Amino acid sequence: MAEPLLRGIHHVALICSDYPRSKAFYSGVLGLRIVREVYREARDSWKCDLEVSPGVQLELFSFPGAPPRPSWPEAQGLRHLAFAVADVDAARAALTARGVACEPVRVDEHTSRRFVFFADPDGLPIELYEA
Template sequence: MLSLSKIHHIAIICSDYEKSKKFYTEVLGFKIIKEVYRKERDSYKLDLALQNYYCIELFSFPNPPKRMSRPESTGLRHIAFAVENIEKEREKLVQLGITVEQIRVDEFTQKKFTFFEDPDALPIELYEE
């Protein structure tokens, strides 16, 4: 068995780099650590942090294939972020014009959660701690 200590980062390929960059920084509140353009790949790489913790790499590539999201498909299902007050955070998303599912309660933990999508329909979950 490997001795893993934590998840280091999540890599996301987007179809519209500027739109996704704005979403992850201005809507979700990630801070930019480093942004580079890799000429040989015609690709941007944006390193993002949440609460000073490096956790997302946002990539652009020319003409990436679409990711199936619905119906649910094999592979990464969604990314989830912990929040203290899910109603408050859901309302912020709604005010920004983002479609957010109704808040549900996890049948096993009794914790509240909801889903919305990034600009490429990647499912994102908010989970109340």
């Protein structure tokens, strides 16, 4: 059997409407470590690389005038971003204490795993999945 073409997810890129607010949310509220941050003058754009786990990053971009992307009703394309957590109740409680509105915890009917949804500052649905 041939070696798989893909080795894993390296990064997910997000364009945010308010760069400082999103950077504070992902680094401060969610606790992702800032790996590097650069200003790209030719594009009048910031880029921030945040470490999700070893070898996996979230890239935040600012692009002046970028149009909003609807999250509701659900449209084709990226549906949501999901992070693995050890304890969904503890993670939900930590987010709630930091002022993040979370949905009730649910159970995946196919895997019996627990999960919860909330939104980032631009309304992107984020899932915490107990793994």
